Amino acid sequence: MTPGSLDVLGVNVDLTAVCTVLLMGALLWHAWYSSSKADAPIMGSNALFGYLTALKTQTGAMNDLLRAGYKQYKGRAFQLPGLRAWVIYVAGEQIQDLRKGRDDTFSFREEVNDTVSMQYTFGPSIANNQWHAAVVRKQMTANLAAKFPDVYDEISCAFAEELDLPENGDWKEIPAFNTFMSVICRVSNRLFLGLPLCRDEEFTRISRDFTVQVSMAGFIISLVPPFLKPLVGRYFTPAPAAIRGFEKYLIPIIEERKKQEAELGEAWNEKKPFDFLQWMMDAAEGDQREAKDLNLRMLGVNFAATHTSTMTFTHAFYWLAANTQYIPVLREEVEAVVAEHGWTKDAVNAMVRVDSFLKESARVSGIGSVSMGRKVMRAVTLSDGTQVPKGAHVAVNLWGVHRDPKIYDNPDVFDPWRFSRRVETGESAVKHAFTTASSDFLFWGGGSHVCAGRYFASQELKAMTAHIVMYYDIKMANEGVRPEDTWFGTNCIPNRQAIALFRKKHT
Numbered sequence: 001m002t003p004g005s006l007d008v009l010g011v012n013v014d015l016t017a018v019c020t021v022l023l024m025g026a027l028l029w030h031a032w033y034s035s036s037k038a039d040a041p042i043m044g045s046n047a048l049f050g051y052l053t054a055l056k057t058q059t060g061a062m063n064d065l066l067r068a069g070y071k072q073y074k075g076r077a078f079q080l081p082g083l084r085a086w087v088i089y090v091a092g093e094q095i096q097d098l099r100k101g102r103d104d105t106f107s108f109r110e111e112v113n114d115t116v117s118m119q120y121t122f123g124p125s126i127a128n129n130q131w132h133a134a135v136v137r138k139q140m141t142a143n144l145a146a147k148f149p150d151v152y153d154e155i156s157c158a159f160a161e162e163l164d165l166p167e168n169g170d171w172k173e174i175p176a177f178n179t180f181m182s183v184i185c186r187v188s189n190r191l192f193l194g195l196p197l198c199r200d201e202e203f204t205r206i207s208r209d210f211t212v213q214v215s216m217a218g219f220i221i222s223l224v225p226p227f228l229k230p231l232v233g234r235y236f237t238p239a240p241a242a243i244r245g246f247e248k249y250l251i252p253i254i255e256e257r258k259k260q261e262a263e264l265g266e267a268w269n270e271k272k273p274f275d276f277l278q279w280m281m282d283a284a285e286g287d288q289r290e291a292k293d294l295n296l297r298m299l300g301v302n303f304a305a306t307h308t309s310t311m312t313f314t315h316a317f318y319w320l321a322a323n324t325q326y327i328p329v330l331r332e333e334v335e336a337v338v339a340e341h342g343w344t345k346d347a348v349n350a351m352v353r354v355d356s357f358l359k360e361s362a363r364v365s366g367i368g369s370v371s372m373g374r375k376v377m378r379a380v381t382l383s384d385g386t387q388v389p390k391g392a393h394v395a396v397n398l399w400g401v402h403r404d405p406k407i408y409d410n411p412d413v414f415d416p417w418r419f420s421r422r423v424e425t426g427e428s429a430v431k432h433a434f435t436t437a438s439s440d441f442l443f444w445g446g447g448s449h450v451c452a453g454r455y456f457a458s459q460e461l462k463a464m465t466a467h468i469v470m471y472y473d474i475k476m477a478n479e480g481v482r483p484e485d486t487w488f489g490t491n492c493i494p495n496r497q498a499i500a501l502f503r504k505k506h507t
């Protein structure tokens, strides 16, 4: 094999040629997509099918354009070219069009399939039917109080083991992002599958790597025209290896549970495990009970849970560790509610300041500057009169809304008690809660596909924050400085290299 080439089934393939073909394909594909634009005004330049603007948006200009469009068009739709396709951004009244819109008009599934190329990463069964989302939404959310002791036990053990701090109270340098990812992967899988698998190094490594690799592979596949997707999917996606890796662990567990169910009949109900896998097995019908299909869905929930929660937590942690004056305020609240309720879901529910801190971090840093991406399945007219053709992509301008001074006072300022102050002066705790999705707080999306796992995510991240302020002292290695975020298009990734300092809290 020569440098710059790849041996594919015995044939020496020139990588430069492959990349050129892919790029040409992408250009043609993009040109075709340009025809799917609406009659809304364009931000940026239309030159080269909008590619110049699309490239600029990948390198930091996106948020300025979103904010300028928001200001200029006052909530009415405008459009911007992306690397993959043109996107129509809405705000104001038009958010309701998406929130109320049906799947046969504004499709969440088709948008996700286009964005992360699910057909070629997860495969058709998940791409075509995400019935497990209903299990997350119903059974998982309903059982959060009952599962809280397990979840908190895992938070406590995972931090102790992952941080491994000296007993003498000295500070220790911790790579924040990767450490939180390990903790979150363990904690989520404690709920999904229980012990001992949630602590298995190889199993959790597959889960953590899968999310990053599949997102990358999905993005690359999404850039190329349909006829190239199977080829690129085959050679660029690590998904099949991860799926096989998960199968090694999960298929024997699933088959054993099925066997016991068949043998024990009614008695199985008393004996069966109480975890997400079992809730899913109980809900599955017909072919859905196939072990391979259930395995894919377990990967699916790991995909939905791990990276999103890690980014959200790391953003909030950086605000806290760079602004340590906020720690005593949180500590005071956590000590009081834990003294009253113990480490329970009731205690977490009562942590109004912790909730506000996380919500403000999500408002300011978020994990991205747009929300509620949908593919338009039939020509439609938005409530501002914008005509949108079939095949177009629409999304909500989260950045514009979250930074609108008419909605949030001093919107560019990180004000951790922005929401708790209002609750403490008598306003509705539910209205201002981190988990409450609305047209003003778009972090969780909205409408019928609003994040199904947000109650668990919020509980987990609040409990992690509370645990840290109760048992550790923290600061950034570069004291008082919040590490820079990395923006990639509309995605806001917290710094992955930053070092935080932890020590056991002096009592």
Ligand code: HEM
Residues within 6 Å of the ligand: 108, 130, 132, 133, 136, 301, 304, 305, 306, 308, 309, 312, 367, 371, 372, 373, 443, 444, 445, 446, 447, 448, 449, 450, 451, 452, 453, 454, 456, 457
């Ligand atoms: C902080 C962490 C999380 C964030 C920021 C987040 C964000 C989101 C967003 C923005 C959506 C799309 C909503 C829309 O377009 O309207 C979504 C959907 C979804 N999320 Fe989350 N999520 C998080 C954690 C989780 C967790 C822990 C789970 C599962 C255990 C989960 C499961 C899901 C599922 C199943 C959907 C699809 C819902 C549907 O198809 O109806 N998420 N999430």
